[in-house]
Amino acid sequence: MAAEMLQFHEMGLDDRLLKAVADLGWSQPTLIQEKAIPLALEGKDILARARTGSGKTAAYAIPVIQRILASKQCVREQDVRALVLVPTKELGQQVQIMMRQLTSYCSRDVRVADISGKADVSTQRPILMEKPDVVVGTPSRVLAHLNAQNLVLHSSLEMMVVDEADLLFSFGFEADLKNLLCHLPKIYQSFLMSATFSEEVQALKELLLHNPVILKLQGSQLPDSSQLQQYTIKCEEEDKFLLIYTLLKLQLVRGKTLMFVGAMDRSYRLKLFLEQFGIPACVLNSELPIQSRCHIITQFNQGFYDIIIATDEQSLADPTASSQTTSGKKKKKSK
Known part of the structure; x- marks a missing residue:
């Protein structure tokens, strides 16, 4: 015993x-x-x-x-x-x-x-x-x-x-x-x-x-590469948020989770979407002050949140990509 x-x-x-x-x-x-x-x-x-x-x-x-x-x-x-x-x-x-x-x-x-x-x-x-x-x-x-x-x-x-x-x-x-x-x-x-x-x-x-x-103390807690599996799920753009909710609700994805999205506004939209179903999440990106980012990580480590929604750093680092995304949205609105 x-x-x-x-x-x-x-x-x-x-x-x-x-x-x-x-x-x-x-x-x-x-x-x-x-x-x-x-x-x-x-x-x-x-x-x-x-x-x-x-x-x-x-x-x-x-x-x-x-x-x-x-x-x-x-x-x-x-x-x-x-x-x-x-x-x-x-x-x-x-x-x-x-x-x-x-x-x-x-x-x-x-x-x-x-x-x-x-x-x-x-x-x-x-x-x-x-x-x-x-x-x-x-x-x-x-x-x-x-x-x-x-x-x-x-x-x-x-x-x-x-x-x-x-x-x-x-x-x-x-x-x-x-x-x-x-x-x-x-x-x-x-x-x-x-x-x-x-x-x-x-x-x-x-x-x-x-x-x-x-x-x-780390060796027994982390799996080696032979125990890791990677999955790809193809779906329509408009179904992605619903698919993420389904994976979480069915506990196919569980525990501490890091999600990456392609744009900053998308990270906030995903957070709001999940919170509608009682799934708390926090957003992490380079626009947040360093103290806010440290506070978010601390809360994540202490269990206040199990999900971090992060923005891809490459899209943040490329101002051209950012401006293209903005102009693309404006065109869609004008249609």
């Missing part, structure tokens, strides 16, 4: 943290959270492979916050105790949002600062002078602040996280990351979170981790 899943309230977490988790509607941990959080709370270094949307941000954010809250029980001066490295400013924003949601009942005790944006280093200096407990940023931005002495980590840092580790090298951060390590103390707890175990991630493992626990 399989062992019962470990629940959040059985992990020895601070009541304020448990309350924030409950507010987020998380009734039980995901697989990566169940495995990683207890190990992290024991002080172990972790290398975890888990796919996007598996809850891996909370898998490191919760133990980071718990450890900071525990350290605040002693009388200690305010300092930067955790560093989260991300490959993009968009991911930095998402991490900060998640951290702030989890610290909603202890925001005075755990302060989080995101410096991954493109603001001038001098503009961000006052934020770092307040010595937030957690700093989130790209390797190049963190290194710039370390070199400018806006950020000092060699004596205070206790935890470091590298999120989406497989993307760091492909985004050109290898040299910055290696230079950054010279500014860190000799002993600190590390977490590497990645969607894949590439050669670059293995190199990071040797560079950052000490006797890590390795969690390979």
